Amino acid sequence: MRYGFGELDFYIGDIWELATQALISPVTEDLHPVVGIGSNLVRRAGPEIAKELADHDPIGLGHAFVTKAGTLRAKWLIHTSICTLASPPSGPDVCEALDEALSVCQHMAIKSVAVPAMAIEPGELPVRVAANVIVRSCFRSFKMSRLPERIVLVVPSPYVEREFKYVIEDILDKEYQ
Template sequence: MTEAASRPAIVLVQGDITDQSVDAIVNAANSSLLGGGGVDGAIHRRGGPEILADCRRLRASHYGKGLPTGHAVATTAGRLPARWVIHTVGPVWRPDEDRSPLLASCYRESLRVAGELGARTVAFPAISTGICGWPLDDGARVAVRAVREAAAGSVEEIRFVLFDEVAYRAFEEAVAG
């Protein structure tokens, strides 16, 4: 099998990430791992208390100070139609500092964790493009490049689940480019 043939398929979906039937859903988490707004809040609400309980166990053991930006860790998916939630903390965009390596790390580390879990399908949101202020076109470019360059292990499909048409178009252009 050639390297190109072994790369995961990249699929774009416009919709709600909490509706995705995949092995792992990636959560654009805050460093506390205890829920928040946006994608993070939606995943915690829909997934139920099991996710929060797992996150609290992580905070009590390995991540007492919170999950660092660019890192990833997995929990149960609770009531979501997935097996796991992979939590990653995206960087806040700063116009005077190139933080794209941290954003790329979110995608690479999430795929590393997915591979360790044996996940075959992974759904990503557009990390850091909401409240963190990352420009959508650049966030899409960084995301697509990172997943194309990452070692995906068992992952066969990478699904970008984009909330609206604007985000969908930005990712469509990044995949085509």
């Protein structure tokens, strides 16, 4: 779907299968991959990416750190800090982190990026809350910048895709009332 300067698409499956220019990888502020998505991305990218993350200083909550994507099909991994080791992600932290990651895309002239449905693991955020934060961040990016031109929301199941689409419809209904 088109919105502002960009296009928002969905992909049900694993983020590492995509060939967008960049993939967003959720991490802690100490650059430890977040369970599930983040750890699988780093593992599949290869040991040199894991070493680069381990050797780097902490980045702080809401910040981003870019590495090459190693053996993945994408060119870049944008590691964005959504939580600390001691606390689960919150809506505001995910929002700040994703805004920062999408800003990195603009500055690096990245045209396409895959964004995972992050912070939806048990004990983290309810799916609809995470969807609201992620979709609003994507829409803000499309309103403010021409890059990235395309964001692919990567969801693990049709249920999560429906929740994200519900949030999109709700936001658009309120915006155009």
